[in-house]
Amino acid sequence: MIEVDHLSKIYGSTQAITDVTFSVEPGEILGFLGPNGAGKTTTMRILAGYLPATSGTARIAGFDVHEQSLQVRQRIGYLPETPPLYPEMTVEGFLYFVARIKGVSAGDRTTKVKAAIERCNLQDKRHVIIRKLSKGYRQRVGIAQAIVHDPPAIILDEPTVGLDPRQIIEVRNLIKSLAGTHTIILSTHILPEVSMTCSRVAIINRGKVVATNTPEQLLTQLTGGSGYELEIGGEANLAKQVLLNLPGVSQVESIPLAAMHGYSPKDNRAYLRVISQPGVEPGKDIAAALLHTGFDLYEMRRVSATLEDVFLQLTTEEKNMQTEADSAVNEEEAA
Numbered sequence: 001m002i003e004v005d006h007l008s009k010i011y012g013s014t015q016a017i018t019d020v021t022f023s024v025e026p027g028e029i030l031g032f033l034g035p036n037g038a039g040k041t042t043t044m045r046i047l048a049g050y051l052p053a054t055s056g057t058a059r060i061a062g063f064d065v066h067e068q069s070l071q072v073r074q075r076i077g078y079l080p081e082t083p084p085l086y087p088e089m090t091v092e093g094f095l096y097f098v099a100r101i102k103g104v105s106a107g108d109r110t111t112k113v114k115a116a117i118e119r120c121n122l123q124d125k126r127h128v129i130i131r132k133l134s135k136g137y138r139q140r141v142g143i144a145q146a147i148v149h150d151p152p153a154i155i156l157d158e159p160t161v162g163l164d165p166r167q168i169i170e171v172r173n174l175i176k177s178l179a180g181t182h183t184i185i186l187s188t189h190i191l192p193e194v195s196m197t198c199s200r201v202a203i204i205n206r207g208k209v210v211a212t213n214t215p216e217q218l219l220t221q222l223t224g225g226s227g228y229e230l231e232i233g234g235e236a237n238l239a240k241q242v243l244l245n246l247p248g249v250s251q252v253e254s255i256p257l258a259a260m261h262g263y264s265p266k267d268n269r270a271y272l273r274v275i276s277q278p279g280v281e282p283g284k285d286i287a288a289a290l291l292h293t294g295f296d297l298y299e300m301r302r303v304s305a306t307l308e309d310v311f312l313q314l315t316t317e318e319k320n321m322q323t324e325a326d327s328a329v330n331e332e333e334a335a
């Protein structure tokens with residue numbers, strides 16, 4: 001239903017997105033997840049036909065977002081980061097207005113507006129002026145304007161930002177209720193939003209899609225399942241060599257500072273995460289090998305990888321690689 005093929009966008013000298021490729025199947029909710037500045041809004045605006053790409057193509061229901069923007073706009077609902085509302089209109093008046101400009105025929109408008117109001121649970125507010133609504137209700141009106149012409153595809157850019165926890169749950173439930181009959185892209189920087197709402201996730205970092213999969217498969221693909229976190233006394237690289245030689249150990253990495261929940265790092269200690277092969281329990285061997293080779297073992301605990309680990313791993317590795325590349329360029333320039 002939505003096909004994005006090698007999209008890139010350059011603003012002046014800023015490369016906002018590079019070679020972004022993914023697709024969304026009919027009825028699916030795809031979470032488009034990335035840290036601030038990753039390129040989510042740029043991608044969403046291109047898909048909605050509001051911004052031309054520098055290169056690449058995107059198709060919605062078979063129509064090119066740039067070449068056939070009129071057909072595309074009839075087939076998508078778009079909720080930008082700031083909903084486009086007319087504050088002096090009533091909820092119902094505004095939805096009639098949007099239905100008209102989205103090309104809903106006069107005969108169909110009443111049914112469509114009524115359906116959008118019911119779907120977004122706005123019955124009590126239909127005659128209220130938008131300016132007087134709370135942020136949560138305004139967001140519902142934003143979603144109602146996106147779906148009033150009953151489009152097959154919906155693009156939501158950070159739909160729960162600024163809402164209180166109760167409103168967040170309501171808006172997430174509303175989005176989930178739209179899946180199946182609609183194809184949805186939900187852009188967000190909030191991890192739990194993806195695990196709670198989406199069937200698949202594309203992770204974007206520094207303008208590039210670094211992974212696309214179901215949340216469960218991302219965990220298996222990138223971490224191989226569960227593992228252990230260790231706090232040891234001694235040199236991290238030596239310990240990594242010792243541990244990588246053990247049967248059942250597939251990966252050993254330093255825990256990034258940002259992911260050190262519950263640890264306050266101390267000098268001369270190393271903090272490692274050991275990933276074990278699925279179905280293997282190498283805990284006893286890890287402890288024995290470390291003590292045998294002269295390391296102190298201060299803490300060892302079993303951990304199940306979370307989507308947060310995967311997200312941090314993907315977004316931190318990319319950053320590290322980029323920092324290394326940047327410093328290589330700087331060294332070359334200095335030489």
Ligand SMILES: Nc1ncnc2c1ncn2[C@@H]1O[C@H](COP(=O)(O)OP(=O)(O)OP(=O)(O)O)[C@@H](O)[C@H]1O
Pocket residue numbers: 011012014015016017034035036037038039040041042043189
């Ligand atoms: N109009 C613009 N002119 C120049 N640079 C821009 C423009 N819009 C975005 N950028 C840059 O492009 C990059 C991607 O921005 P974008 O808004 O798409 O990211 P985002 O993932 O939506 O971030 P956020 O979650 O903070 O909204 C950033 O480096 C941003 O500074």
